[in-house]
Amino acid sequence: MRVIVVGGGLMGTTTAFFLARRGVDVRLIDRARVGQAATNASFGNIRRQGRYLPQLPLAHRSRALWGDAAQLVGTDLEFRATGHVRLAFDAQAVVDMERFAADAEPYGLQLEILKPPELRNRYPWANSGALAASLSPIDGSANPRLVSPAFAQAAVRQGAEIIEDTPVTAITRATNGLRVRTPRKEFHADAVVNAAGFWGARFAASVGEPVPIEAHGPQMGVTEPLPWRIAPVVGIWTRGKAENIYFRQVERGNIVFGGGLRVPVRSELGHAKVDPALTLAQLPRLARLCPALSRVQVIRTWSGCEGYTADMLPVMGPSRTTAGLFHAFGFCGHGFQLGPGVGDVMAELIVTGDTSTPIADFSISRFADAGCNASQKSDTFPQTPR
Numbered sequence: 001m002r003v004i005v006v007g008g009g010l011m012g013t014t015t016a017f018f019l020a021r022r023g024v025d026v027r028l029i030d031r032a033r034v035g036q037a038a039t040n041a042s043f044g045n046i047r048r049q050g051r052y053l054p055q056l057p058l059a060h061r062s063r064a065l066w067g068d069a070a071q072l073v074g075t076d077l078e079f080r081a082t083g084h085v086r087l088a089f090d091a092q093a094v095v096d097m098e099r100f101a102a103d104a105e106p107y108g109l110q111l112e113i114l115k116p117p118e119l120r121n122r123y124p125w126a127n128s129g130a131l132a133a134s135l136s137p138i139d140g141s142a143n144p145r146l147v148s149p150a151f152a153q154a155a156v157r158q159g160a161e162i163i164e165d166t167p168v169t170a171i172t173r174a175t176n177g178l179r180v181r182t183p184r185k186e187f188h189a190d191a192v193v194n195a196a197g198f199w200g201a202r203f204a205a206s207v208g209e210p211v212p213i214e215a216h217g218p219q220m221g222v223t224e225p226l227p228w229r230i231a232p233v234v235g236i237w238t239r240g241k242a243e244n245i246y247f248r249q250v251e252r253g254n255i256v257f258g259g260g261l262r263v264p265v266r267s268e269l270g271h272a273k274v275d276p277a278l279t280l281a282q283l284p285r286l287a288r289l290c291p292a293l294s295r296v297q298v299i300r301t302w303s304g305c306e307g308y309t310a311d312m313l314p315v316m317g318p319s320r321t322t323a324g325l326f327h328a329f330g331f332c333g334h335g336f337q338l339g340p341g342v343g344d345v346m347a348e349l350i351v352t353g354d355t356s357t358p359i360a361d362f363s364i365s366r367f368a369d370a371g372c373n374a375s376q377k378s379d380t381f382p383q384t385p386r
Helices: 008-022 053-073 092-108 117-121 142-159 197-206 277-291 339-352 365-368
Strands: 001-007 026-031 086-088 113-114 132-136 161-163 170-174 177-181 186-189 191-194 211-218 219-223 233-237 247-248 255-258 299-304 306-309 315-318 325-329
Touching: 001 008, 001 186, 001 197, 008 142, 008 299, 008 325, 008 339, 026 142, 026 186, 053 092, 053 142, 053 339, 086 092, 092 113, 092 132, 092 233, 092 315, 113 117, 117 132, 142 161, 170 197, 177 191, 191 197, 191 339, 197 211, 197 315, 197 325, 211 219, 233 277, 247 277, 255 277, 315 339, 325 339
Parallel strands: 001 026, 001 191, 026 161, 086 233, 191 325
Antiparallel strands: 086 132, 113 132, 170 177, 177 186, 211 306, 219 255, 219 299, 233 247, 247 255, 315 325
C-alpha cells in the first residue's frame, strides 16, 4: 500500500510514523518545513479535562502513547506528567467543574476535586481567592517544537520519505487510487491523508466536502526565568473566552502562557501576528491564577495559524465522496494532546478499514448532514470547552 500524507504538523507526522511502523510505504509532503505551522505555535498542553466527552477515548489513547513517546521516537520530547489543574473562582465555575468531573468519570477520566484547604496546602502559589480546583494527576505537557520533527525523523527510520518546501496544489482521483499534484511533480498513491491544518478544508472542498472553518492565531508568550516552583499545567474554569488563560513553568524557570482572545489570520498568507494589546490583557488574568506572576517580564511572544471549525470539533476519518482520501484537520487549538492518538487511529483505519477508538462524531459528513456550507460562522454549532 502506498500512502501520501499531506501536512507536516503533529497530525501528519504521527500518522506517517504509525503507518510506516505498520510497514506501509509512506511519503509525507509539506508546504514548508515539518512542524513550522500550528504545532510550532502550540502551548504544549497534554490536557484531558474540559474536553468534549466523546473525545475522551481518543484522548486516553493518546495519553498512553505520550507515556511511551520517548521510546517510540528515540528522543526526549520533554513530556512531563506533572498534572493539570484548573482553578474555579465563582459559583458557576464550580458547578461546571463538578458537572464535568461527574460526566467524565464513566468515560474513564477521574479528576480530584480540591477544596480551598487542600488547594492551599498542595499549591501555595495559587490565588487564595479560588473556590475550588480540579486536578488530572497524570496529564501535563511536552515541548511542541520538538515533537513533529522527532516523529518525522522516526518515520524516516521506519522507511518513510519526507518532502519539504513542496506545496500540494490538488488531490484528485486517478485510474488506480489518487493523484497528488505539486509544482515539482505528480505523485500517485492508494490512499491520501489530508492533515494540512487550516488548509485541509480547501482540499476537502475541492472534492465536494465543504467545512465551515476560520483561521485564528493563539496569543502565546514566555516570561523571564524564575525560581522553579510550579509543577502542574495551570488553567481556569470559566465561560468567558477572554478569561481563559493557562500557563506552565518549564524546568528552566520560564513561564509559558497563552489563552484569552485569539488574533484573526489572513488565510491567503497564513501568518499570524500577536496583538500587543491582547498580551497586556492576558497579564492580569495570569496574575489572577498566580499572584506572584504580577510583576514578571515577558521576553517573547508568538502566534500561528490554527483552523477552527464551526462546532469546535476536528475532522477525522474517511472522505464521503472520494475513496482512499482520509481527513485529519481542524483541531481548533486543542489538538496537541490528541496528536499521537490521531496518528495511531488514522494508521489503524487506513490499514484495517476500521478503528477500535470511536471517531464517528468527527466525521466530515456531519456538515453535509447539517446542511452547512463553508461560509457559515462559528456560532452555528454548540461550542466545546477548551
